[in-house]
Amino acid sequence: ETGVTQSPTHLIKTRGQQVTLRCSSQSGHNTVSWYQQALGQGPQFIFQYYREEENGRGNFPPRFSGLQFPNYSSELNVNALELDDSALYLCASSPRLGGSEKLFFGSGTQLSVL
Amino acid sequence: AQRVTQPEKLLSVFKGAPVELKCNYSYSGSPELFWYVQYSRQRLQLLLRHISRESIKGFTADLNKGETSFHLKKPFAQEEDSAMYYCALINAGGTSYGKLTFGQGTILTVHP
Numbered sequence: 001e002t003g004v005t006q007s008p009t010h011l012i013k014t015r016g017q018q019v020t021l022r023c024s025s026q027s028g029h030n031t032v033s034w035y036q037q038a039l040g041q042g043p044q045f046i047f048q049y050y051r052e053e054e055n056g057r058g059n060f061p062p063r064f065s066g067l068q069f070p071n072y073s074s075e076l077n078v079n080a081l082e083l084d085d086s087a088l089y090l091c092a093s094s095p096r097l098g099g100s101e102k103l104f105f106g107s108g109t110q111l112s113v114l
Numbered sequence: 115a116q117r118v119t120q121p122e123k124l125l126s127v128f129k130g131a132p133v134e135l136k137c138n139y140s141y142s143g144s145p146e147l148f149w150y151v152q153y154s155r156q157r158l159q160l161l162l163r164h165i166s167r168e169s170i171k172g173f174t175a176d177l178n179k180g181e182t183s184f185h186l187k188k189p190f191a192q193e194e195d196s197a198m199y200y201c202a203l204i205n206a207g208g209t210s211y212g213k214l215t216f217g218q219g220t221i222l223t224v225h226p
Contacts, residue, residue, distance in 0.1 A: 042200050042216030105158040
């Protein structure tokens with residue numbers, strides 16, 4: 001059984017650029033969530049995907065978008081990067097859509113926007 | 115709006131001492147609460163959840179709805195308990211179904 005894997009591990013971009021982060025969910029998991037963790041803060045929910053459809057969104061602007069593929073892997077896209085987008089981006093998968101289901105987190109992608 | 119507050123950013127204790135990490139929440143419905151832990155150089159992982167009423171690695175947490183608290187306790191801290199601890203609440207309904215709301219975290223350091 002493989003865990004949640006994210007790529008790349010680190011990324012440096014400049015303001016105004018676009019970025020795509022990738023996540024492979026744990027085997028058998030059909031739900032993927034993305035979180036943003038700024039330095040010194042807890043993770044903040046961006047959105048969740050279930051069977052290729054967005055199933056909930058946090059307080060993030062539309063320039064944050066995502067995709068989930070038939071194999072349940074996922075992408076997070078951020079357009080028009082801003083300095084405040086610098087953060088650790090975490091992907092988490094779970095075996096089903098449910099309120100109390102255990103989430104399995106990836107190691108994250110550290111994004112720096114200069 | 116739901117919110118999770120961890121009032122202590124840092125907590126230091128000596129090995130063998132009791133430890134309590136505080137967590138308070140605000141939520142209009144019936145919450146489901148969790149503690150997540152992140153050890154050095156490891157990924158965030160679930161420690162325990164209130165509906166399981168279990169003890170993991172000697173830690174317990176009781177949901178107190180009257181005080182809206184979910185404090186994490188361990189009677190005798192060990193050095194390997196040193197880590198970042200996050201209290202989290204899940205929204206079981208609405209448009210953000212399955213969304214976890216995290217507190218800011220508490221760094222626990224257990225000294226030898």
